[in-house]
Amino acid sequence: MSAGFGAAVVVARTRRVKTLPQVPPRRHRFRYEQRASDGTARESGPRHLLPGRHSTATHVTARVPFAQPLSDTLGTVYGDRVPLTARRWLRESFGVRSGAVRWGAVALLVRPLYIATEYVVAAATTGGYSFVSDSVSRLGEVGCTAAYCSPRHELMNGSFIVFGVLLAVGALLLRRSLGPWVTGLLVISGMSSTATGLAPLDQDATLHAIAATPLFVAQPVALIVLGARLRGVRPRMAGALLVAGVVTASAAAAFVLSGDGSAAGALERLALWPVLIGLAAFAWTQLDPDGRSVQRSSSADGGALTTR
Structure with missing residues (x-):
């Protein structure tokens, strides 16, 4: 089980401590690992145990082109793994606009x-x-x-x-x-x-x-x-x-x-x-090639902005 998704959830019930299996959020089920200098990255689903089961999740691998090494762009999150889906990561990191x-x-x-x-x-x-x-x-x-x-x-x-x-x-x-x-x-x-x-x-x-x-x-x-x-x-x-x-x-x-x-x-x-x-x-x-765009958030005030 990957330690990158945080510590195990500990639930206290009537003075007993029970450790539940880790299940990362859906948005964290993809990671990026830097490949060789061929300008590609591998998108892979982490292996983890599902609740009540002893099997592992399906391991999916796909080649995703990118412009520069991950470490030079977003730093390190969970080592070299970035918890973003391929499409969103490319859009937000390299300014891929419609x-x-x-x-x-x-x-x-x-x-x-x-x-x-x-x-x-x-x-x-x-x-x-x-x-x-x-x-x-x-x-x-x-x-x-x-x-x-x-x-x-x-x-x-x-x-x-x-x-x-x-x-x-x-x-x-x-x-x-x-x-x-x-x-x-x-x-x-x-x-x-x-x-x-x-x-x-x-x-x-x-x-x-x-x-x-x-x-x-x-x-x-x-x-x-x-x-x-x-x-x-x-x-x-x-x-x-x-x-x-x-x-x-x-x-x-x-x-x-x-x-x-x-x-x-x-x-x-x-x-x-x-x-x-x-x-x-x-x-x-x-x-902007850095990919920082202005978007209106969905907050109650209706006017807050965030960079993406």
Whole structure:
């Protein structure tokens, strides 16, 4: 009987001590033993006596590929034996993610390319365009005048739509890590961005403002909620997200209040660009080769997080 599963259970009954046979929990019935340097491990069921029987359990052996020696990854638990099933151990130790999570992370990782789109479109404008004083929406204006024209307006409006869809889809695919509130806020933001691309500023200014407003409200709140969610797991990233949320919220409010002021373009970009970087940084952690992911626990408070 393996000593790795703890000491025998001792039950005292009427001044008599009775030693019961050891039966390890079901989750402990697998162990890993390091094989030679061929990059494989053996999953084997420990032999133990069942209650009331004198036979041993079936010994199961399977070859499971892994990336590095167990001792370098998880240390030693019961010697070189780790009490985790093969699938769970590989997922938690080496960050094996589902395809949905990987694609969700990629969707958020590519969104900072939106910044490059602004520069490409602005480079083709005529009449002068300022990133400090002119709003982003001017790059998507369809009409041209002698004073100003944006020939690549289709690219700008298309980027609003594409990157908005990426935001919504990425949030949905990462919903387990983001949580329901952050996921909902980011989906609303993505839909708002998409609607903004479908309603250019010079075609209907009122409709354009209605379509863009949720984006400036939901994104800062999403960063703040996500930062609060990550405080116990990734404190540095949580702090950065909280700061970014406060900055973007302040910039969005200042942009609305400034109207067409001399710093309108700078304030609008300060309200938008940090969100792209912050969410991309979070998405990168979901592809972390160390395998540490954020999951919501099933505790009563409904919001506790654990690293896995």
